[in-house]
Amino acid sequence: MCLAIPAKIVELFPGEESRALVEVVGVRRHINTGLLEDDPPKAGDWVLIHVGFAMSKISEEQALDQLHTLTMLGEQQAAMEEAQGYGLNDS
Amino acid sequence: MKFVDEFREPGVIGKACGEIRRLADPNRHYRFMEVCGGHTHAIYRFGLKDLLPPNIELVHGPGCPVCVLPMGRIDDGLSIGKDPDVIFTAFGDMMRVPGTQGSPLEHKARGMDVRIVYSPSDALELAKKNPGKHVMFFAIGFETTAPSTALILMRARALGLHNFSVFCNHVTIIPAIRAILDSPDMRIDAFIGPGHVSTVIGCRPYDWIARNEGKPIVVAGFEPVDVLQSIVMLLEQLNKGEAKVENQYKRVVPWEGNHAALKAMGEVFELRPYFEWRGMGFISQSALKIRSAYAEWDAESRFHVPGVRVTDPKAAQCGEVLKGVLKPAQCKLFGKECTPERPVGALMVSSEGSCAAYFNYEHRKNAVLTSIGA
């Protein structure tokens, strides 16, 4: 539930309510950066995301470390599912 | 064993374990509570328990949002979903949690429009796409998740989106820790503090645990080395006779927390006078309610819910396990009537629930580092 996974900001959309495109475990997805409005991320920054919202900025080294651990433990599948999101396909 | 060779820093793990053995007094029994379900998962997943000396006991805390939700709230949420115009949405974790008449997934099988969402934003999008329907989001989670729900409610109000509401079950971690410390059958020496909750609330709210209760607390990350290192830090404090709040997870957790997230929560939520927790009874000021300015998006004020208190099945001992009084395998139903495939209690559903974590990794001997023998 409190799983947070590292993602890299690919693109920001100025003018659009805190929307950002990120890449996370090889998947691109839109997230919300509204919780980082005090210190907004730039393209190329790494963030930890939880339920589609960026929670905090982290260093690239930290992010890669954590991704490496996820992959090694075979938990990347779970992370990927979480990242892709589901439930909207049938709407 | 196959992971061990590749493991990022087996040397560091071995070192931390050596440090723990050096610091732990063999004549003393230590009880450390990991508050967060994410830590419980990590501890079983990696088999960390086996790396610790036997006199260090890890007690699993109440920090699994799915597990602490009493059954009556699940029934209440599902009662709203019975309206054919309502789409019931929730995180995947919630889908197999049993209510009195079955889980959300079982209700779906009987025809209820139940959808899994990955993010509260997805629920909002669903409402936009289905103007003829009402989309209700069954919100759960501690302070890690509550700010996201707050932002979504602010967005729904800004958009004037009237076919969307939130059934709010957000809870707060501090009163739960207080309830554990106040409970007479509980003896805890120190706490491993929640990592991701603390990215939001920061480290200050734990001050009283150190200052008034005299218990050390270390906010910790989720990798094996993080958990072991936080145990080293706790032992160091205990050996020096100190009790303070320390932050092992500095790379992610700012001491002051996330101001923007706290602001959003303050805008949308207020504290409920009391809220029921599974197995722990009513805890005062332990949960969040949607403020009246947002009443239009509050499912509890828009819909009539039964609000009936439902007790768990008699043989289930989820409450004792949640409070750390019993270990998962000591529950009479564990591994028999209650398994991850056919859960009786919520602790067997969520991957952060101690029963599921224990069953999947300890019982099935799947833990990653068990044989490192560091």
Ligand code: SF4
């Ligand atoms: S084994 Fe099942 S019934 Fe027993 S405490 Fe765990 S979740 Fe509850």
